[in-house]
Amino acid sequence: MSTYTDKIRETAQRLLKECKVEMVIGFRKGSQPMMNEPCVVRSPEEVDQLIWDSNCGINLANYLTNRKEKIGIVAKGCDSRNIVTHIVENKIAREQLVIIGVPCLGMIDKRKIAAAADGEILSVTEADGQVMVKTAQATQTFAKSDVLQGNCSVCTHRNPVIHDEMIAEPVPEQTDVDPYADVAEIDAMTPEQRHAFFEELLAPCIRCYACRNACPLCYCPTCFVDESKPQWVGKGQDPADVRTFHFLRAYHCAGRCTDCGACQRACPVGINMRLLTKKLNKDCLELYGWEAGLSTETRPALDDYQPNDPENFIH
Amino acid sequence: MKVIKIEKSQWSQGLDNLRDAFRLFGPVIEKGFYDYRELAAGQAPDLSFQNTRLSPKSLVFPQSETMLNYSLDPADPERNIMKEAPKDYAPRAVIGLRPCDAKAMVLVKMNFDTEEYQDPYWLNLYNATTFVGLACDAPCGTCFCTSAGCGPYHEEGLDVLLTDRDDHYLAKALTDKGAQLLEKAGWTQAADADTIIEKAKQAAEAKVTSKIETDGLRAADTMALYNAGFWDDVAFACINCGTCTFSCPTCWCFDIQDEAYRTKGVRMRNWDSCMFPIFTVHTTGHNPRDTKTQRVRQRFMHKLKYFVDKYDQGIMCVGCGRCVRQCPVNIDIRKVSALMNALSVQARCAV
Numbered sequence: 046m047s048t049y050t051d052k053i054r055e056t057a058q059r060l061l062k063e064c065k066v067e068m069v070i071g072f073r074k075g076s077q078p079m080m081n082e083p084c085v086v087r088s089p090e091e092v093d094q095l096i097w098d099s100n101c102g103i104n105l106a107n108y109l110t111n112r113k114e115k116i117g118i119v120a121k122g123c124d125s126r127n128i129v130t131h132i133v134e135n136k137i138a139r140e141q142l143v144i145i146g147v148p149c150l151g152m153i154d155k156r157k158i159a160a161a162a163d164g165e166i167l168s169v170t171e172a173d174g175q176v177m178v179k180t181a182q183a184t185q186t187f188a189k190s191d192v193l194q195g196n197c198s199v200c201t202h203r204n205p206v207i208h209d210e211m212i213a214e215p216v217p218e219q220t221d222v223d224p225y226a227d228v229a230e231i232d233a234m235t236p237e238q239r240h241a242f243f244e245e246l247l248a249p250c251i252r253c254y255a256c257r258n259a260c261p262l263c264y265c266p267t268c269f270v271d272e273s274k275p276q277w278v279g280k281g282q283d284p285a286d287v288r289t290f291h292f293l294r295a296y297h298c299a300g301r302c303t304d305c306g307a308c309q310r311a312c313p314v315g316i317n318m319r320l321l322t323k324k325l326n327k328d329c330l331e332l333y334g335w336e337a338g339l340s341t342e343t344r345p346a347l348d349d350y351q352p353n354d355p356e357n358f359i360h
Numbered sequence: 361m362k363v364i365k366i367e368k369s370q371w372s373q374g375l376d377n378l379r380d381a382f383r384l385f386g387p388v389i390e391k392g393f394y395d396y397r398e399l400a401a402g403q404a405p406d407l408s409f410q411n412t413r414l415s416p417k418s419l420v421f422p423q424s425e426t427m428l429n430y431s432l433d434p435a436d437p438e439r440n441i442m443k444e445a446p447k448d449y450a451p452r453a454v455i456g457l458r459p460c461d462a463k464a465m466v467l468v469k470m471n472f473d474t475e476e477y478q479d480p481y482w483l484n485l486y487n488a489t490t491f492v493g494l495a496c497d498a499p500c501g502t503c504f505c506t507s508a509g510c511g512p513y514h515e516e517g518l519d520v521l522l523t524d525r526d527d528h529y530l531a532k533a534l535t536d537k538g539a540q541l542l543e544k545a546g547w548t549q550a551a552d553a554d555t556i557i558e559k560a561k562q563a564a565e566a567k568v569t570s571k572i573e574t575d576g577l578r579a580a581d582t583m584a585l586y587n588a589g590f591w592d593d594v595a596f597a598c599i600n601c602g603t604c605t606f607s608c609p610t611c612w613c614f615d616i617q618d619e620a621y622r623t624k625g626v627r628m629r630n631w632d633s634c635m636f637p638i639f640t641v642h643t644t645g646h647n648p649r650d651t652k653t654q655r656v657r658q659r660f661m662h663k664l665k666y667f668v669d670k671y672d673q674g675i676m677c678v679g680c681g682r683c684v685r686q687c688p689v690n691i692d693i694r695k696v697s698a699l700m701n702a703l704s705v706q707a708r709c710a711v
Contacts, residue, residue: 255601311688
């Protein structure tokens with residue numbers, strides 16, 4: 046991965062020196078194990094803070110919304126798909142961007158590591174598909190494939206779909222994965238079971254809105270939960286209000302979500318709200334053959350009409 | 361104050377003795393994470409935790425709290441009259457509070473209990489509660505309490521401080537409230553253990569290696585810090601979620617809402633966060649803190665400078681490290697404070 050870092054720095058430096066961009070958005074090393082911090086670099090002298098490893102799970106497309114500058118942006122597969130979505134939705138112009146594509150082998154899930162580690166984690170390093178976790182008691186080694194974020198383990202778009210620079214050769218795409226196995230499990234439940242499942246899923250929510258705010262799709266000037274005239278949803282911890290927030294947020298992402306996993310990653314209480322958006326992704330795929338963010342040339346599923354669109358759900 | 365030795369064999373019996381007089385709360389593990397919950401009959405707090413994921417502030421400052429009830433029924437003669445919501449202020453005890461979180465209660469009290477105004481909701485719950493702390497012998501790597509006016513054996517805000525000594529606890533009664541609780545539990549075996557506790561305290565303090573730099577902040581020029589050049593860089597990654605403020609034991613902001621349905625309504629208050637844009641929106645639509653940089657600056661300036669200026673009682677942070685551990689984009693108060701502190705050296709007040 047360090048070659049990725051070197052190549053990102055070289056590319057960023059060149060783009061800044063040649064005045065191709067005013068700024069480069071990437072990651073710098075975090076202060077915590079398994080955490081990096083999104084950052085912006087504005088001069089060639091600053092590029093040495095840029096890094097790349099398996100802890101770059103935050104979706105950087107989120108930092109592009111409505112920006113006016115000419116921007117270089119480091120983009121793994123899912124970031125690139127959200128950049129496409131941003132372009133299609135007019136949140137940034139293609140001409141403003143120099144996309145530095147990063148073929149991605151998946152991000153590690155800090156919660157999986159924390160749950161498997163014996164004691165408090167002091168440091169986490171990686172090499173050759175292995176993740177080494179040092180605690181006060183021991184050093185444990187995990188296969189990276191066993192500790193990937195849920196979305197990364199079933200990702201089928203690891204390579205950037207749009208890029209101006211590539212920092213490495215494309216990686217093989219995963220073909221033998223079923224991205225919707227967890228959705229199928231919920232589909233198979235009775236309505237009562239499903240209700241209970243969602244109740245338990247969302248019970249820990251503290252309404253910090255980290256899921257919404259980490260999501261590149263959530264850029265409304267005022268979110269519906271923040272509206273007061275009219276007030277669509279209560280602001281307290283009533284489970285009905287908490288559910289309303291999560292369900293409506295998911296619907297607002299229908300046909301737009303790339304399953305980048307930023308929402309789940311950002312959640313301080315570990316809720317897998319991706320289960321909601323994935324159901325809608327699955328519907329869009331099955332009904333319209335649509336996956337979000339693959340092309341700037343096609344209109345999104347819910348923004349387009351085709352004579353052969355299915356209508357058997359209209360009663 | 362006196363120190364009592366509690367054999368662990370007497371622990372659960374003592375807790376049971378307390379249940380007649382107190383509702384008990386303590387840390388329990390749920391789906392791999394610790395949180396404070398009311399303890400059911402026979403349930404003991406799980407004291408094998410480092411610290412809880414969320415702070416115990418919600419025990420006295422619930423995330424959502426009904427303040428007043430009212431009727432909107434035209435047939436009701438008491439229609440539109442706000443009435444105090446019924447509350448249970450019977451004595452309660454929190455068993456196993458970390459010293460940092462107890463000190464945080466003291467800081468929050470400065471806001472809710474002033475000469476001018478005493479917040480009845482917070483104070484009633486606070487006064488009804490006896491705080492039994494558990495000294496921290498294995499602090500997290502992200503804890504920086506010893507440089508934040510606190511420490512793993514800090515006593516401020518606690519009624520009792522427990523020290524875990526393998527087969528027994530040493531319980532130091534710090535207030536009359538605390539002494540009464542120990543007595544009610546039937547824990548009465550006096551111990552001459554000051555030296556043991558002092559040694560354990562020193563050992564625990566030595567384990568807190570992470571620090572926050574704040575020594576220059578008090579004398580620093582407020583506007584020089586406010587206008588510092590680093591805020592855009594500090595704030596860039598911020599997604600303006602409420603994780604830091606909601607997990608913080610010292611953040612106290614709330615918002616008041618009316619919720620009415622058909623003929624009934626409640627006036628409630630909910631935690632609010634200075635990270636949210638609507639926190640400061642005026643009714644005109646104008647927002648004095650319209651940008652993320654302004655909001656991030658506000659949070660750090662409040663904790664590390666405005667609070668210091670207003671109360672002169674140190675920073676509004678106890679070093680529990682929750683915001684550091686939970687920020688989704690790894691904004692770290694220790695790094696920000698170091699930046700502010702470094703600038704402070706150059707930016708002393710001219711006066």
